[in-house]
Amino acid sequence: MKNIFEVLLERSRLLVILIITIALLGVYTFLTIENREIPEVEVNIINITTPWPGADRADVETNITNVIESDIFGIDGIDTVSSVSQDDISVVTMELTDEAEPDQVENDINNLVGQVSGDLPENAAQPQVESVSNAFPLLSYIFQSENGEGLEDLRNQVDDLALDVTQMDGVSDVTIKGYDDRTVNIDLDREALEENQITPDQIIQEIDQSFNPVILGSQVEDDENIRLSFESMAPLETFESIRIGDDDTLLTDIASIELTADEREDIIEHNGEEAVSFTVFLSPGEDVPSTSESVEAVVSEHTDQFDENISVTTISSERENVEDIFVGLYTSLLLALVAVIIGTSLGLSFIGSAVVMITVILSIFIGLIPLPWLGVDLNQISVIGLIIALGILVDDSIVVNDNIERRLSVGDSKRDAMYNGMKEVAPSVIASTLAIVLAFSPLLLLSGANGEFIRALPSILITTIIVSTILAIFLVPALRYLMPVKNISENAGIFGKAFTGLSNWYADRMLPKFIRRPVITFSIVLVIGLLSLGLVRFTPFEFFPEADRSEVTVDVLFDDGQTIEETHERTGDIVDYLGENIDNLEGVTRFTGSGLPNLFGASLDQSGEHTAQIALYIDKEVMSASEVIDTYEADLREEFPEAKIFMDTIVQGPPEGAPVTLDVYNQDLGLLEESLETFREGLESEGAVVTSNMGEPVDTVKYAIDQEALEDAELSVSQVKNELNLLGQGIPVQEIIVEDEQVESTMKYSGEYDLEDIDIIKFSGEEPETFPLADFVDLEETNEYQTIAHDNGDRQVSMEVYNLEENEVGEIVDGLSGDLNDSTEIVVGGESTDQTDFFVEIGVLFAVIVVLVYLVIAFEFNSLVLPLVIVFSIFLSISGGFIGLFVTQTPLSFMGVMGMVSLAGIVVRNAVVLVDFIEARRKDGNFVINEAIIESGRARMRPILLTTITTIIALLPVALGGDPLFEPLAITIIAGLAFSSVLSLIVTPSLYMIYYRIKYKD
Known part of the structure; x- marks a missing residue:
């Protein structure tokens, strides 16, 4: 090992150049990585949408939803399946598991849909499989006319703008709201149909044939292939030229054909005036600032061509939000860097401080290189991760650098000082780094949207800390070897004398008292820690704070x-x-x-x-x-x-659900609807506001077909339904192009007819027979829901409850449940339950973290008991975190919990360094145990204080920056680290003395 290290020292310049070159790749990554406000949360949801015009909810459920759901559960990778069956449409929604491959699952679903399509009703549309995108709004504009006119004339220009923007790189979609869709209405004259003996089916068939493409192919003339083509007529002209029946009756003679505005889906108004909204959505994984600038340029180019009376207002710009946030975050990052420089210079020589800072900066940039492969971009969470990393990364470099200077001060040669200084602390540095990496790694396993939201933090901390340890072991000695060796004073640094005096006072005056009565010392610290945990009851709680938005x-x-x-x-x-x-x-x-x-x-x-x-x-x-x-x-x-x-x-975190949810299950639709009414009335009587996925019952006229009358007349059900469709919304017959826009055409009876005016025509002999439609249809006025919902194949109604707490809803539900049928299943949940589930999950992960840290230290010291001395500092850090939140009255939040989990890896380093020194002196045999503990305090207090101070100073800009999302994180780490560092200096030597007396009592 020493020979390899000496070879590296001889090639220090080459090593430094190599590391700087790698860091330049990190600089490139930093400049090119995608920027966004919050981490991108993967949306693994796939919808199957099947329109069935004219069908009621019960028919849709039976003939479409149930058919699709019966086979969908056999596809691997699907976590939950929910569905909504409404009049005219079925929507089946599948949420995928975290481990699923979305493309593979979507392909399997498409294959399944292809197989079951033949089992669906003939007049139902082909099911459409669509993956729900996690694209989010990038820019949103409002277009208005100053004099209230001109917006409709602007429509073609807005469509052209949407076409150009949609084709741009980084843009997922464009949504335009405020314009009405258009449709071609073919209003049939019933009397003219009877007079010309024409049925609606004949008209539909002739329209289909008239719009079918003409295939002419090619012909050969003089050994040359001549392509044949057909000149199509304009679609509206095509309608006007259609002839039907034996007498070639023109369609215009039996129907009026008109291009009209469809039923309105949106009405937009901005500051009291009619408007059109234009919203651009960012594709997943794209950079916000660069894509936004490109889109803004295209929008500006188009809007410059608008009439002067058209105003353009930007109501949302993600680029502006990102830039505002990143200005604050980068300012905090710069302040943290300056703070670390100042912190290291307090107790290190100028050369030592410079080496530490060079190592830290290079660690940051090199640690950024793997982020794109880890699916991490630059956002609020990852930048905060860099700020936290700044405070942690100095630890390794400070410990190695301080020990090198200590070896130089005791008379080692330059080469021996580099080797011995690194060798003595390398095991503890590596062990503590492994502990930190293992402490943050379980956070990568945090499930759901919360896990995706926070994933950037552990990712960036793990990569930078690993790089920092490698550079501390190899780059710090190389840099120190290249620099001239001057007389190393034991009072190096701005406050070097103060650190030396404090170290001597701690070692000579305080440590002997602590280790003389270690049990009493430990008991006092334990009581202080336990009492501190009780402050959680007096600390405010807020899972995710609101964003500072307007x-x-x-x-x-x-x-x-x-x-x-x-x-x-x-x-x-x-x-x-x-x-x-x-x-x-x-x-x-x-x-x-x-x-x-x-x-x-x-x-x-x-x-x-x-x-x-x-x-x-x-x-x-x-x-x-x-x-x-x-x-x-x-x-x-x-x-x-x-x-x-x-x-x-807007909340600074993943979207939150309803405060309280109430899910009710029963296969009997009538009982399910009765349960909904019972719970709705009971909750609303207590002041709750209740919504449900079944909506509200609406006034309904129910049509019932008389089957016996149909059999007597020898007519089919389809004939009756077709006539009813023609009286109602009509029958879609053809999609055409009007002014470069796809427009649907619908055929129905004109508005002057009702049920009593329609006869069913039966062509069974020489003379057609007519039967009044009213003879086969009974009408019933009722009040009915429009939706049937399923959850994993079971009929279900889901209610969202506001204005009441979850425990209050639970009590009301318990009181009402006795009146329900025994087959009804009830589940109360909501935001509080989701948060409880999160804390249970994070509690399990925290326990795993502690065990992993314990095992790393156990391997380092080859002991099952000694690691407990070190792990106790984790308990102290949690206590300190609660003290910090209580004193500042900062809410305990998601990020506050993340801060406490982070402390589990950070604080053990100080205890590891201290215990490692004691063990080394004990094994040398040159010190009695009391002297070994005292000398460890003298030698290690400076690096412990320096690393603690620099970490705290680095996080102060975040703690004082006023950002409600990150304040709890920074305050928790600052308070937990300060509390743990101070008390660890008291309790760790005391616990070690207890351990020593028990283990070596002979």
């Missing part, structure tokens, strides 16, 4: 059944109320219908004509988003009791 969203849900125009009008009253009462309101955008295009972390799970979302832009300097919600949400609900209203803002 947007508040308002979800508005009215009863099903009203038109989108009525919803828009009634939502306008809410906007007026907000404008009159919120003093710091700077702007409002209203999205009636399908809601916001996933802006500001908001979207509607079940949208329709009865729903709307409002985006409020507030002056956060006057009142924060959470204060606006706390002040006005209850007043809004009281002022507008006919609507369900929810106010929310």
Whole structure:
């Protein structure tokens, strides 16, 4: 080993050049790696969507949803399956396991769909398999006309802009809201049909044939192939030229054909004026700033061509958010770097401090190299990881450098000082690094969105710490070997004399007292630690804090059944109320219908004509988003009791679910709906606001077909259903192109006809027979839900409950459950349960971490008992973390818990270094145990204090920066490290003395 090390020392310049070259690759990685606000969370969800126009929910469930679900569970990689069967459509949603390969699972699902398609109804559309993307909004614009006119004329230009932007690298999709889809309506004249003896089926068949492509192929003339083509007519002209029946009756003689606006899906309004929204979505794994700049350039190029009366407003820019956040984070990173430089210079010589800083900076850049292969980009979490790493990385370099200087001060030659200085501390440095790596590694296994959110932190800490240890062992001696050796003072550093004096005072005055009565010393520290844990009851709790943003969203849900125009009008009253009462309101955008295009972390799970979302832009300097919600949400609900209203803002973490959920299972649909009504009424009577995946019951006219009457008339059910379809929404017949836009065409009876006017025509002889449609259909007015939901194949209703705590909901549900059928299964959960599950999981992982750290130290010292002396410092760090949160009244949060888990790996290093020195002196046999412990304190106090001080100073900018997401993390680590370092200097020697007396009592 020594020979290899000496060879490296002889080639120190080459070694330094090699490491700097590798670091340049890290610089390139830093400059080119993707930037985003928060970590990208993988969305492993696949939907199978099957439209069946005209079918009711029960038919959809029986003939489509159940058919698909019966085979879908056999596909590997699927975790859960849920479905919704509604009038006209079935949607089956599959959530994949964390280990699944999404592309493979999607391929298996496509194969399955191909196999079951033949079992689906003939008039149902082909099922569409779609993987739900985790693309998120990059930019969102509002287009408005100053005089209220011109937006419709702008449509083609907006479509051209969307086409150009969609084709750009890094762009996943573009969503345009505010324009109505168009359709070609073929309104049949029933009397003309009867007069010309034409059936709707004949018309559909002729339309299909008229729009089928013409295949002419080619012909040979004079030994030359001549291509033959057909000049197509414009689609509307094609409709007008279609002839039907024996008399070649023109379609225009028996129907009116008109291109009209379809039923509206969205009405957009910005600051009281009609608008069109244009939202660009970023593809997964793409860089936010560079993609945004490219998109902005294209948008600017197009909008410059808009009429002068068209205004363009940016309502959301992810690039601006990222730049604002990264300015603050990079400032904190720079301050942390300066703080570390200052911290190391306090107790090291100028040369030693410079070597440490060079090693730390190179460790950071080299540690960045593997990140793209680990699926980590630069975001808030990874940059904070770099800041934490700065404070940890100095430890190895300080310990090695300080020991080299100690060897030089005792008279070793330059080469021997490099080797002996490294050799003495290398085992403890490697062991403590392994402990840190093993402490952070289980965090990579944290499941769900929380695991994906935090994964960047352990990834970047593990890579940089491994690199730091390697460089501390090889680069630090190489750099010190290249530098001239000057007289090394034991008082090196700005406060070197103070460190020396403190070390001597600790070794000569305090340690003898601690180790003289080690049991009493340990007991006092243990009591202090246990009492500190009790402070958790007096510490506020907040799982994820709100982001410091200016947007508040308002979800508005009215009863099903009203038109989108009525919803828009009634939502306008809410906007007026907000404008009159919120003093710091700077702007409002209203999205009636399908809601916001996933802006500001908001979207509607079940949208329709009865729903709307409002985006409020507030002056956060006057009142924060959470204060606006706390002040006005209850007043809004009281002022507008006919609507369900929810106010929310962006949270700095993965999307959260409902505060409380209530899932009810029963295969009997009637009993399930009764249970929903029972629980809804009981919860709402206690002040809860309740929504469900089945929505609200709506007034319904139910059509029942008289089978006996059909048999007597020798007619089929399909004939009746076709006539009813023609009276209702109509039958889709052909998709055409109008002005470069795909437009559907629908055939139905004109609005002047109703059930009593329609006869079923039967061509069974020379003269057609007619039968009144009303003779075969019975009408019943009822109140009915529109949805049937499944969870893993079982019928289920899921309720979201607001305004009540989970325990209150549980008590109410328990009280009502006695009135339900015994076959009904009930599960109460929600945000609180999810958080409990997280703490259980992190508790298990923390136990694994402690065991792994213990095993590493056990291997290092070849002892099963001695590691317990070191592991006790983890307990002290947790106690210190709670003290820090309590004193500052900082909420215990997700990141605070991450800080405590991080401490498990960080704090053991000081104890390892201290115990390692004691063991080395004990084995030498030149010291009695008391002297070995005292000398260990004298030799190791300086590096322990230096590493603690530099880590604390590095994290101070984060702790004082005001970011509610990272304050708990920084405060927990600072307080835990300070508390543990001070008490470890007291209790570790005492515990070692207890261990020594027991083990070597003879």
